[in-house]
Every structure is written in C-alpha cells, then in structure tokens.
Amino acid sequence: MFDPLTAFTLERPLLIILSTLYGLTLVFYCPPKVKTKRAIKITGLALHIMAVLIHSFLLFLRFSSTGHAPLTGLYETLLSISWSTSFVFLVLSWKRGAFGYGRAAASVSWAIILACIILHVFAYEKVVPRYLPPILHTSPWFELHTAPALLAYALFTLAFFAALTSLGGKDEVRPVRRSVASFYLWPGMILFTASLGLGGAASRLAWGAWWIWNPKSAFSLVIWGLFFLALLLRGEKRWERSAFPWLVIAGFAAIIFTYFFTNKGLHNFL
Amino acid sequence: MTKSRERKGPSILGIFVLLSLLSLILIGLAGFIKSFARPPLIYVILGMPGVLLLAFFIIRLIRGPLRDQGCGVIDAGIKKQHALRWQGLLGYIGGGLALLGLLVILTGAGWGEIFRKKQTLTVTEGETRQLLSNPDDSLHLYKFCPTFYHQSRSANDYKALVITLLDSVFTWDTVSLNSPIKIGNRRIYLTDCAMSKDSLYLLFRLVLPWGDTIPYEFPPEGVIDDPRFPLIVSFEKFHIDRTQLWPEPEVPEVSINLMLPGELLLSERLRAPDSVSMEDYTLFFDGIRMRPTVTFICLKDDSWMIAAAGGALLIIGLILGLISQAGIGFGREDV
Numbered sequence: 036m037f038d039p040l041t042a043f044t045l046e047r048p049l050l051i052i053l054s055t056l057y058g059l060t061l062v063f064y065c066p067p068k069v070k071t072k073r074a075i076k077i078t079g080l081a082l083h084i085m086a087v088l089i090h091s092f093l094l095f096l097r098f099s100s101t102g103h104a105p106l107t108g109l110y111e112t113l114l115s116i117s118w119s120t121s122f123v124f125l126v127l128s129w130k131r132g133a134f135g136y137g138r139a140a141a142s143v144s145w146a147i148i149l150a151c152i153i154l155h156v157f158a159y160e161k162v163v164p165r166y167l168p169p170i171l172h173t174s175p176w177f178e179l180h181t182a183p184a185l186l187a188y189a190l191f192t193l194a195f196f197a198a199l200t201s202l203g204g205k206d207e208v209r210p211v212r213r214s215v216a217s218f219y220l221w222p223g224m225i226l227f228t229a230s231l232g233l234g235g236a237a238s239r240l241a242w243g244a245w246w247i248w249n250p251k252s253a254f255s256l257v258i259w260g261l262f263f264l265a266l267l268l269r270g271e272k273r274w275e276r277s278a279f280p281w282l283v284i285a286g287f288a289a290i291i292f293t294y295f296f297t298n299k300g301l302h303n304f305l
Numbered sequence: 306m307t308k309s310r311e312r313k314g315p316s317i318l319g320i321f322v323l324l325s326l327l328s329l330i331l332i333g334l335a336g337f338i339k340s341f342a343r344p345p346l347i348y349v350i351l352g353m354p355g356v357l358l359l360a361f362f363i364i365r366l367i368r369g370p371l372r373d374q375g376c377g378v379i380d381a382g383i384k385k386q387h388a389l390r391w392q393g394l395l396g397y398i399g400g401g402l403a404l405l406g407l408l409v410i411l412t413g414a415g416w417g418e419i420f421r422k423k424q425t426l427t428v429t430e431g432e433t434r435q436l437l438s439n440p441d442d443s444l445h446l447y448k449f450c451p452t453f454y455h456q457s458r459s460a461n462d463y464k465a466l467v468i469t470l471l472d473s474v475f476t477w478d479t480v481s482l483n484s485p486i487k488i489g490n491r492r493i494y495l496t497d498c499a500m501s502k503d504s505l506y507l508l509f510r511l512v513l514p515w516g517d518t519i520p521y522e523f524p525p526e527g528v529i530d531d532p533r534f535p536l537i538v539s540f541e542k543f544h545i546d547r548t549q550l551w552p553e554p555e556v557p558e559v560s561i562n563l564m565l566p567g568e569l570l571l572s573e574r575l576r577a578p579d580s581v582s583m584e585d586y587t588l589f590f591d592g593i594r595m596r597p598t599v600t601f602i603c604l605k606d607d608s609w610m611i612a613a614a615g616g617a618l619l620i621i622g623l624i625l626g627l628i629s630q631a632g633i634g635f636g637r638e639d640v
Contacts, residue, residue, distance in 0.1 A: 130635075166454050166459045166461065167461070169451075169460050169462050169463060169482050170482050170483070172461045172462065173461070173462050173481065173482045173483040173484070174482075175483070210636065214635040214636040217630065217635040217636055218635040221623075221626070221630055221631075221635070224623055225620065225623045225624060225627060228616075228619055228620055229620060231616075232616040232620065235609075235612065235613075235616070236613075239609050240485070241496070243423070243485070243494050243604035243606065245413075245608070245609045245613075246414065246612075256330075260326050260330035263326060264326045264327075264330075267326070270396075
C-alpha cells in the first residue's frame, strides 16, 4: 500500500500518461487504408490494454489515498466510468462487429481523462480526497451498489454508440450494429437491475425503506424502463429496426441527464 | 417463411406491455418531479402498469413457448402473431420470470404502502418517547456518541445507547448507522443527529481539596444566536447546587464576561455540607456541550421480502434472457 500523500501526488502524472495512451490508442484504432491495417489495429489493442492496466493502478492509488473505493464525487466517478468503458470493451471485444467500437471506448475514456486533468488544474477542491459520509462509511452495500451501476453506465454507453451507428451505414451492416447494441445492453441491464436491487438493500438497512423517491433513483426507474422496453422490442420484427435504436439513444440521454442533473444528498456525483 | 412472420395491424399484447412500461417511465418522471416530497398517489398509479403486466403475463403463459409452431393453448391461427418475447424456451421462461418479478415488486410496493407502520422519533439525550402509538412501548435515549476518523474531526459513525420498553420487556441496545436493532417484528433505525442550541449545557469542573474532581453541567441563561459566531455562548451567572456544596457566608455569584474552555473560574475557601471547616476549592470552566438530538425510525414492514423475491425473479429472468440471446448471437441471424 502507498501512503495517502504519495498516492495522491502520483495521480496527476499518471493522468497525463493515460491521456497520451488513450489518445495513441484512438489514433491506431483509426488507421489509414493501407495493407498493414490489421497490424496497426492490434498495436492499438495492445496500447488500449496497457492504458487499462495503468488506469487500474490509478484507481488503486486513489483507493490508497482515500481509504475507500473510488466511487464518490465527480472526479472519482469519472475515473471509474472511464476505466469501466474501456474495460468492458476489452472484455467483450470478441463479439463480431464489436471491435469497431474500440474507437468509441477509447474516445470516451480519453475525453473523461482529459476532463479529470482539467479538474486537477482548475477545480482542485473536487479532486482532493474526502472522507465518506458516515452513512456510506458504515454501509456494507455502498461499493456493491455503486460499482455495478457504473459498469452498467459503461455498457449502456457502448450500446448507445452501436445503436447510433446502426441508424446509418449500409443496409447489410445495420443489423450487425443493432446486434452489437443488444449485446452490450443485456449485461448492462442485468448489472443495472442488480445495482437498483442492492441500492434498495442499502436503503433498507439505513432507513428501513427499500425504495426512496429521490431524483436519481426516480430517474433510474426511467432509464430502466426505457432499456427494458428496448430489450422487449428487440424481439419484435416490426419495431426492432425503428424503435430499438431510438430507445437505446433515449436511455443514454436519460443517463446523461441523471448523472449531471439529479444530484442530491448521497447520490451527489458532482 | 419470412412472409408468414410478417403481420399487419398492432399486437394487443405488445400494446399491453408498451402501455405498462410507458406508465412505469411516466411514474419515474413523476417521482423525479415530486421526489422532494413523497408522492402519496404513486402506489395507486402503480396499479395500472401492474394490472397491464399481469394481463400480459397470463395471456403469455396460456399461449405457451411453442406458439409459433402452433403448439400453444390458443389455436394455430395465432402462430403468425409475434407477442413481445425473447426467442427460444429459455427466452420464454426468462421473459415470463422478468415480468413476474416486476409484478411481484409492484405488489410489494402496494403491500408496504397499505400495511407498513412507520414512526419517526426525534429524541434529545435523556428523553423518552412513546413508540408506534402504543402507550406501553417506549424508547429512552440514554447516551449518544459519534466516532471519528483517525486524527480527524469528521465523524464516521454515530452510536446511541437506548433503553427500549417493548411488550413489557426492558432492553438495552446500541443502535448505530446501518445497524438497526430488531425487537420482535419491529426495527429501530438511527438515521440522523443534530445539535440544538435549545439543549446547550455549560460544563464546569470543581477540584476538591483532596484532588478529586466533580463535573457539573448547567443550562445557560442566555445564548447569542448569531450565525457569524455559532460557537460563542454567553451567560451571566450561575449557582452551584446547595446540596453539593455551599459557600460561607452565602452562595457565590460568578459573573463572567468572556471565558475560554479550561480557564480558572473560582478559587475560594468554601465549606462542604457535612463539614465545619473551610477548605480550598477550585472551579474551572470546561466549555459547552450540546445535548444531541437523534432521529430514529421505528418500523414494522414486511414488504421488503416481497420486493426482494421480485427482484430475484427479475434478475433470474434477465439472466435467462441473456443466455437465450447469446444462443442466437444477439440477433445475428438478421444479417
């Protein structure tokens, strides 16, 4: 284990290294039309794996400096979502048609890491390690509730890109892209449902109520409903081409809204 | 084959599910808008998607998993229709379980709304409150104590020592955050704490001639309620209880203009109640203490078990759906 001060001091240089690696990954994922295209993409994949490993180390450093999983506040949740997006892409990149979304995963991770660097420079108070509020510090469910939610957010992000691209392109690739969106959506829904359930367990242990109508949990119900509807319509021939991608896009828009505009109390991510 | 799968006109079942889920989404939006105050009609409104989903579930169950091959309970004419479902037997079971789970959760919400008994208690240290409208049951807050992070003034937990009288049985218990106590079918949760200027006490320490100390607490006569100086308290005078000690020839009256914790307040020759001789007594001002006011929730609620069962069914259903979809490459046959 690192002592908290050393761990915190190492964060900024690691963020700069990470932004370089994710940026390079993105460059290699978008090769020019040359014969060595495959080799370039494999180099991109290797860079992406290296970036995720260093990113994991950064999360470990953050854990060392705060004493809890990096899942609270704007800076920590951004770090975790960025890591999750690249991690789930690498784990699930074996699916046919999914590898192309490496560009989306690397772009999202890169943009978020740049945002973290900006926070380090211009909003230092958002970055400094803070103690957990007592209600979260004593909760055995805190990490179990938040980690699946952030992983689900990452999967929904990739599903969004697949759904978005399925609206354009040649007719023969659109079904493949919809199937990739569905491929990301399923585990995302399972994790998101589990997160809601575990949040209910945490809430019951703390206040006795398994559902509390605060802005984030209420809007999470909207997200859940939109994605569940998308999964049901996916099996319906008439709607899967038109409604399915739009529902996934609407679900992702709801996630963005939830993340930035429903921050209150313990669910404050800003 | 593909021609037989195509169908004109809307599917009744599809409309059922669409309406149900759209209702859920609208409820979520309504809940978001009214999330600062608990919407009382929310569970009544929840009945609509509940009934629609139940109808869909029953019809779906009757039609069976092999309806496309004409093996369902409903006649073969329906085989052309596509109800909303996930492919294959696993998908059929998974979809059914997911919808059933959703129904069970909604039932749990309704059950909780009807049968839950909840009481929020705000108790100041040393006070007793009646529990859940039963005059024989009570809760007494004996002591409240926050714990802190190492070398920090930030609290990491709150603990309260309470004495409960429930069903004619006295119990001593420690309640802390996320650790409710369970007595019978009731649970008592510690949810919040606050310090109030109404429960302010001044602390004094009397040092006796032979070295022992006696702590004293007195309520102040006046408090400056100034938000710029929240920790500054003023008081004019106080009297030490005659049963403990009294001076000779009369009760001392101490006037203080400004004192900091730890300062010497009084050093005098006084006479103890059971003594005739005068001895040196020293009195220190030790600061102020606010008696904490703690919020408890006393709850009698079984609906969580129903909701947990529903949640488990929903997750199992989704996992089965995932497996069924993985079996067909997430719709790769469309390519």
